[in-house]
Amino acid sequence: MSDHTRYRDEVGAYILGALNDLERQAFERHLSGCSECQEELERLRPAAEALPGSVVQLDPPPGLKKRLMAEVEGDAKVVTLPQRRRPMRLVAVAAVLLLGLAIGFGVAQLGDDDARTVGVTVANAMPEAGGTLEIADDGATLHLHDMPDLGSARVYQVWLQHGDRMVPARTFEVGANGRGNVELPNVNDADGVYVTREARGGAQVPSEDPIVSVPL
Secondary structure (H helix, E strand, O other), X not given: OOHHHHHHHOHHHHHOOOOOHHHHHXXXXXXXXXXXXXXXXXXXXXXXXXXXXXXXXXXXXXXXXXXXXXXXXXHHHOOOOOOOOOOHHHHHHHHHHHHHHHHHHHHHHHHHHOOEXXXXXXXXXXXXXXXXXXXXXXXXXXXXXXXXXXXXXXXXXXXXEXXXXXXXXXXXXXXXXXXXXXXXXXXXXXXXXXXXXXXXXXXXXXXXXXXXXXXX
């Protein structure tokens, strides 16, 4: 295996912090003069940074990381090495385990908060429109995009469905880019969230079938 091939295979472990100090220093010396590894590093960096940041971070239980790494090092002892560097397979295992700590505990925290995201359904007349409803225990946020501008006479209105009743919530407008973000109260006891087009000032009952629907 050439030096370049070896270092190229270590880009993922480096960006996840899974190399020891000597391995990291050797890789960085190689990286400083290798445009191919630099490009690969920059290609992987956004994904590596986005994964841990996409969930709430919690510290793992004391000793868990140490136990996992001990198991990885234990596997390394039974491998006969023709060179001084440990097999890349084992480094990759360590990287996956460490990344799992960050993601797994964040997902567990999200589950504790009962947070979830639901996609919306839009009317056929608005093929480009779409969005999501982010739901948490203390409220919800409706995110919409590519919604048509209604002009000065009408506004969008959000409704919360409770059984057969449609309860008026908030009215809103969208920006020049067709985006709208609407903060809503707790919707965990609602049967659905809907949007209609109403006269400015809002309405007490919907004047049309919903153009945005989020059944819950």
